[in-house]
Amino acid sequence: MNAYLELGTVNRLKIARETDYGLVLASTEAKEVLLPKRYILPSMKIGDTIDVFVYTDSEDRIVATTQQPEAMLGEVALMEVVDVTSHGAYLHWGLPKDLFVPKMFQRMPMRKGDRRIVRVAYDEKTHRLVGTEIFDRQLKRAGRNDLKRNQAVEILVYAKTDLGYKAVVEKRYDGLVFHSDIFEPMKIKETKTAYIKQIRDDGKIDLLLRPIGKKSDDIAADKIVAFLDNQRGMMPLNYKSDPERIKALLGLSRKNFKRALTKLLEQGKIEVKENGTYLKAKQRKREVKP
Template sequence: MIQLGQINTLEILRETDHGIYLVDEENNEVLLPNRYVPESFKIWDKIDVFVYLDNEERLVATTDVPYIMLGDFALLRCNQVNDYGAFLDWGLVKELFCPFKEQAFKMKPGGWYLVYCYLDEKTERLAASSKTNRFLSNKDLTVKPFDEVDLIVSHPSDIGWNVIVNRTHTGLIYKDNIFTDVSVGDKLKGIIKKVRPGNKLDITLGQIGYRNIEPNAKRVLEALEDNSGYINLTDRSDPEAIKDQLQMSKKSFKKAVGTLYKQRKIELKPDGIYLVNS
């Protein structure tokens, strides 16, 4: 069955003046217009295409890969707004429509918005919604503490940043766990730090406990190598200075330094840290 809004692997059935027709295992056909037809091909060759509806609401295929597919999230630019809603650039000739009722905030041309791509049941068209939370649920969690997860930065709050977890759940990264600049739409890796009552997920961008030592120790080594074997930080340094130079907390810094010192990779002096044999 041809999947609307997804990449399909189809066979070339026949050539026409308008392009080539592709077919699936159930003999459903879709047109690949001339502009996307490869220079050389043979009947029954297989080809990967994205399938959506054209301006006349007909199924059409393209070899272009959109910025977002059905059931996914992405940060898209608004190209124009009319009386019915906004039209977003998703990398295809026909823009992706976001009706006013699906806009968390009124969209404006030139603005960038985190949206979810869904199938409108009434029109059977692909559409976008910036009300992303309604497509997420923490009722039945598929993650547990210490799991590594994929994150998409959703929107800020007074205490941190809300994130989309594994494209399924919502989570929160607290401000004191953020040591680098983040923006809406950023894709990051994180760790489930805690599951609070109500299945609320606390996320950390670093790793927890002993898991935190190795990556941060590596980061300190890289900083030393990038600065001729010396960095002007000590265990008395201000936490903000450590955050600015290494994008980690002072607690993580001290653990990393302790590990490297025990491994005799660094030398600690009153004015800073030196790489051994630098």
């Protein structure tokens, strides 16, 4: 059980008693919070210990919920702007009360319908959770035991630099994919699977878009097969195709593409013809109808 109520995180609390408005949950320090009726499950009993997210409602009262937000305190996520006022904007983050982003924490004025990358932070002045787009220096530095080399992680790309693309790793760590390690299109606000290349002495993370040890030819071949399977077994590309066309469809250089085609031909997985490349029937993941 949590000793204290921790705003913006999941708390493990004991069900102390029932009221007309819901269940009262208590920490080991006798701090209490209400779990409103709409979140109560038939299985919940007095004395049980449950996990709940704690935040403030529309009247700034501390409340508990069994729902999980898109991001918790210190985490970063892509959220949609649902309302804008003279003081700031409100973003949907998966809870009944939207996350407020004050104007001073916006890089550019937010508009309704925008999808923006924000970090959930604690505002010392209002004692509330708020969102901020200014989070570069607040991202967590990884310790040697936090993540492992070659571990698969989820990244959210948030900026392009001269070195490469900056990304938030697992919603909270600072990461970078170097341009020299990129063999596919990358976009700001895009979520991808990446792999830990190394954790530097300063805690920043170098990332790869493929597992360590897997050659670029293997990655290219996998992309071609996946593309063929999604396009009913045919793609309008072959050895003579224009480099820009190859890059647009597959995100591959012409050199990598041709080497991957040869690899797949040798493995008997494809046929290359004048009008394109075909996936042999036995390689298809699903039945292709004529």
